[in-house]
Amino acid sequence: MTASTATTKVIPENDFFIPPxxxxxxxxxxxxxxxxRIFDLLGLRWKAAGVGPESQCTCxxxxxxxxxxxxxxxTLLVVARLWSVAAEMGFENISxxxxxxxxxxxxxxxxxxxxxxxxxxxxxxxxxxxxxRLVIPKHIVHASDVVxxxxxxxxxxxxxxxxxxKTDGRPLRVVDHVGCHYAKVFxxxxxxxxxxxxxxxxxxxxxGGENVDxxxxxxxxxxxxRQCMIRPNRGYTMACVLKKLESMEPWAPExxxxxCPGCNVMLDKEQWAVKELTGKTYDIPTLSxxxxxxxxxxxxxxxxVGIQAHTVPIEPLLDKIGxxxxxxxxWQPEAQxxxxxxGVRA
Amino acid sequence: xxxxxxxxxxxxxxxxxxxxxEGHEGLRKIPDNEMIASYERVRDHQVQTGQDRTYPNIxxxxxxxxxxxxxxxxxxxxLEKPNEMQAWYQMARTQPCTWWIKNHLVARHxxxxxxxxxxxxxxxxxxxxxxxxxxRAIVDIAxxxxxxxxxxxxxxxxxxxxxxxxxCKPKCSRENNLMGLISxxxxxxxxxxxxxxxVRGRQQYAARxxxxxxxxxxACSLYFRNVTSAGHPDFGPRYADYHADxxxxxxxxxxxxxxxxxxxxxxxxPETLAELRRCVTWGGTLVLWQRLExxxxxxxxxxxxxxxxxxxxxxxxx
Numbered sequence: 001m002t003a004s005t006a007t008t009k010v011i012p013e014n015d016f017f018i019p020p021x022x023x024x025x026x027x028x029x030x031x032x033x034x035x036x037r038i039f040d041l042l043g044l045r046w047k048a049a050g051v052g053p054e055s056q057c058t059c060x061x062x063x064x065x066x067x068x069x070x071x072x073x074x075t076l077l078v079v080a081r082l083w084s085v086a087a088e089m090g091f092e093n094i095s096x097x098x099x100x101x102x103x104x105x106x107x108x109x110x111x112x113x114x115x116x117x118x119x120x121x122x123x124x125x126x127x128x129x130x131x132x133r134l135v136i137p138k139h140i141v142h143a144s145d146v147v148x149x150x151x152x153x154x155x156x157x158x159x160x161x162x163x164x165x166k167t168d169g170r171p172l173r174v175v176d177h178v179g180c181h182y183a184k185v186f187x188x189x190x191x192x193x194x195x196x197x198x199x200x201x202x203x204x205x206x207x208g209g210e211n212v213d214x215x216x217x218x219x220x221x222x223x224x225x226r227q228c229m230i231r232p233n234r235g236y237t238m239a240c241v242l243k244k245l246e247s248m249e250p251w252a253p254e255x256x257x258x259x260c261p262g263c264n265v266m267l268d269k270e271q272w273a274v275k276e277l278t279g280k281t282y283d284i285p286t287l288s289x290x291x292x293x294x295x296x297x298x299x300x301x302x303x304x305v306g307i308q309a310h311t312v313p314i315e316p317l318l319d320k321i322g323x324x325x326x327x328x329x330x331w332q333p334e335a336q337x338x339x340x341x342x343g344v345r346a
Numbered sequence: 347x348x349x350x351x352x353x354x355x356x357x358x359x360x361x362x363x364x365x366x367x368e369g370h371e372g373l374r375k376i377p378d379n380e381m382i383a384s385y386e387r388v389r390d391h392q393v394q395t396g397q398d399r400t401y402p403n404i405x406x407x408x409x410x411x412x413x414x415x416x417x418x419x420x421x422x423x424x425l426e427k428p429n430e431m432q433a434w435y436q437m438a439r440t441q442p443c444t445w446w447i448k449n450h451l452v453a454r455h456x457x458x459x460x461x462x463x464x465x466x467x468x469x470x471x472x473x474x475x476x477x478x479x480x481x482r483a484i485v486d487i488a489x490x491x492x493x494x495x496x497x498x499x500x501x502x503x504x505x506x507x508x509x510x511x512x513x514c515k516p517k518c519s520r521e522n523n524l525m526g527l528i529s530x531x532x533x534x535x536x537x538x539x540x541x542x543x544x545v546r547g548r549q550q551y552a553a554r555x556x557x558x559x560x561x562x563x564x565a566c567s568l569y570f571r572n573v574t575s576a577g578h579p580d581f582g583p584r585y586a587d588y589h590a591d592x593x594x595x596x597x598x599x600x601x602x603x604x605x606x607x608x609x610x611x612x613x614x615x616p617e618t619l620a621e622l623r624r625c626v627t628w629g630g631t632l633v634l635w636q637r638l639e640x641x642x643x644x645x646x647x648x649x650x651x652x653x654x655x656x657x658x659x660x661x662x663x664x
Contacts, residue, residue: 022560025610026570029601032609037600049608054615057608058622063567064557066510066525068532069550069638072451073431074629081625103512114455125430129624180511185525187516194516220471224509229556229568230549232664234580236509239475272582306599311582331591333598 009191011149012093012139017086018048019105021098022059023261030306031264032097034290035143037304041158041297042150047089056085062100066225072111073125076118079108080126080134087135094137095146099179099260102142106186109140140189142182144259144289148191148199151206160298162208166322171210175253176200177244177267179260180220194218200257203289207296209255216247222270223262238277241270245282255317256286264288269311285317286310295323302329365412370654373415378423385416389563390616400605401613404564405571411654414555417562418639421632431630439537439637443496446534447488456527458520460485466514466524472507479507481514481524488527500535506546536634539641545664551642552661554635565614565622570596570603 016039024032039046050056061078064070082105086094096102112119123134147154155162163172176197183190183197192198195218201211222240227233244267248256258264268286275281287295287310294305295314301307301323307314308330318325365373365384373381389407392399407413428436438446447453460482467473467482484505487495499505508528515523532541532550541547557567575586588595596603601610614622626632646656 020609020612022566022568025566025601025612026568026573029570029596029610030599033600036609050618054606054618055608055612056614056618058565058614058618059561059567061561061567061626064561066529067553067557067567068529068536069554069558069631069634070626071431071435071533071630071634074626074631077625077629078622081621111451111455115451125628126625129628130621132621180513184516185512218513220509220511220513222471222509224472224511226506226546226549226553227509230553230661230664231577232662233546233549236472236475236507238580240471240509243471243474269578269581269585272585273580276580303598304600306595308584309588309595309599311584313584331587333594 009141009145009189010139011141011145013149014044015091016044016046016093016095016141016143016146017082017089017091017137018046018143019057019060019082019094019096019098019101020048021096021101021261022063023265024097027265028261028288028291028306028309030294030304030309031261031288031290034294034299034305035097035147037299038147038150038154038290038293038297042153044146046095047086047091050085051088057082060096060098060101060104062098062104063225063229065104066100067229068226073122075104076108076111076122077125077129079105080122081130081132083135083137084126084132086137092138094140095143096140097143097261099142099182100262102140103181103185105140106189109136110186112136142199142259144182144199145191147289147293148202151203154293154297155206155208159207159293159296161296161321161323163204163292163296163321164208165320171208172254172317172320173212173252174204174209174255174257175212175214175217175248175251176204176257177217177221177260177263179258179263182259184218200259200289203293204257207292212248212251212253214248214251214253216244219244219247221260221263221266223266228262228266237266238270238273241266242274242278245271245274245284248284249282253284254320255292256284257289257292258286259289261288272311283312283316285312285314287314287317295321298323300329301325303333366406366410369411370415370652373412378419381412381416381419385412386616395605398602398605398607402604404604404613408564408569408571409556409559413559413563414654414657417555417559420562421635421639424627424632425636428633429628429630431628432633435537435630435633439534439633442493443500443534444491444493446530450530450534452526453530456523456530457485457488458522460489460520460522462486463519465517465519466522469513469517470508471511471513472509476504476507479504481508481528484528484531485522485524488531497540500531500538500540501543501547503544503546505532505535506544506549533634537637539637542641542645548645548660549664551638552657554638555657556661558635561626562623563619565619570611
C-alpha cells in the first residue's frame, strides 16, 4: 500500500447492523442481498431488520434530505431511531448498504460531536416521539469498507475465479467509480480520502485485476437526486455519464466497479441513453463491488447476482474471465434448490 | 418457486375501489377518518404466499390522488397543535433570509468564510453542465447579508442546479459545505414560497409527493414500482424486460417486493411506520409539506387547473 492509499480508518471485525438501501432495493436488489450473503460466508454477525422477523428498518431520509423536503431535525430523529433499533439488538456498528446513507449517518454522528447539546435535545424528542433513547454507535462504516477489510480473505479462501483474462492470465483493466457520498462528503471517513480512495481499487488488486486511472475518475455520475428522478432534469445525469465514458475510453476499461447504488444504476443504464443520443456504443460492463464478488465467488450470475437487471450485458465479461452461465436462466427463475447448489445460503 | 403474484388485487370493499378511482374533487367529500381507515384497510390486505405475507394492494395505492389526499389530511391534522420544531419552522419562515443563514442548523455550520478562489466552481459537475451556474456566486450572496440579493437567489432557477454530490466540499480551503448551504437555502425558498418563481422550484411539489409519499406510506424514499420503464426510457430495453417481471425477479434474488421481510421492497409493519412518522413529525418537516401544499393549491387555482393536474404538470415541466 502506498502512502496515498493509506488509511487510519477503523473497520470493525464483526457485528454489523445493515440499514438497507432504497435505491438498491428498488433497482439492484441483488447487490444488497449479496452483502448479507458475503457476511454469512465470512461468518459475520449481522442484522438488517430488528428484533422480530418483520423489518423495523426504514429509509434514512437521504434522498428526501438531499431532495430538500426533509428538515435536518427529522433526519436526526429517523437516524437516531435506527441507531436505537441497532442498539436494542446489541449492535454498535452501523454498516449501511447505501453510500448516501453512509454519509447521512456520518453527518448525524458528526453533528453530535460539533453540537453536544443536540444529543440532549434529540434524546428528549426521540423519547417523546417513540419512547426510544439516543444511543450513538461506535462505528459507522459502509458495507464496502467491510468487504475491503476482508478482500484478501475472500480472494484466498472463497473465490473460484480471478479478475483475469482466462486465455492468458492478464489482469483485467478495471476503472473504479467511488460514490461521492462515500469519499467526498467526509473524506477522512473513507479509505484513502477523496482523491486516492482505495476502497474499490484495493478490491480490484486483491481479486486479480488492474486498477486503471483516468482523468475524470472522480467526476460525479450525475445521479443528483432531483436530477435523475425528476425526468425533465435528467439531461444533467446523462451528460455526467457521457463525460466519464469519454474520459475513460482511451484506457479501454473492461469493467467499471462501483460502491454506490446510484452510481451503479446511472453508469450502467445511462450507457443506453448515451448510445441513443450520440450513436456511440461503449457497453462497458458496470458492476457493484458485491456483484463482482458474487461472480468471482462462483455464485449464479442470474439466480444470485442478477446480471439480467443490468442494461449493459455482463456476459462478455463472464466469457473473458471464464465464469459459466446458463442463458436459459436469464428470465426463467430457477428452483430454490438450484440456488442452494450454487453454494449460497439463501 | 411456486409463489404467485396477483396482478389485480381485491381492495376489500366496493367503497375502497371507488376511492381509488376518485380525483381530488370527489375525494374532498369523504371525511378524514373514513378516508384514512379505508386507505389502511386496502394497504394492509394480505395474501399468504408460502411462509411470506404479500400485500398486493400497495401497487394500486402508490402515487394515486387517493394517497395524496389522504396524506394531506394526515399532515394537516398533525399541525393543529405545533410541537417545538414545527413552531420553530413556522417562526423561521417569517424571518429575514440572513437570520435563517445564521440560525438554521445546517446553514450555520455550512458557511465559514470565502477566499473567492473558485475551486468549488472549477470542478463542480453542475457548473460544467449549466453555463449560468456558479456555486461561488451563491457563497458570495450568502455572505453578503444583502436581503434583496438573497431573495433573488431563492427565486432563481440556478438555486436548483446543484446535484448535491459534495465534490466541492473536500476542495474548499475554508471547509465550507456548499451542498448543505444550498440545501438549506432551498428549504427556506420553499418555506417562503419563492420556489414558485422557478420551474425547478415548482418541481418540489412532485418531489414531496414522490419521495415524501413513499416515506410516509412505505418507509422508503424510492419504491421499486416508481422506476418504470415508461418513466425511464433512458434505461433501455433490457431494463424494460426486467421491470416487466419485477416481482418474480426481485423474489428470485432474495428481495421482498410488497411483502414481509428485511430487504428491498419490504412492507414494514404499521408500528414501524408509526414510529417513523412520529420522528418525521417531531423534526418539523410537516411545516414544509403543508406550505408546499398550500402554495401549490394557490398556484393551481391561479392558472385554473386542479391540484392533480398541477402535480402532473410540475413533474413534467422543465
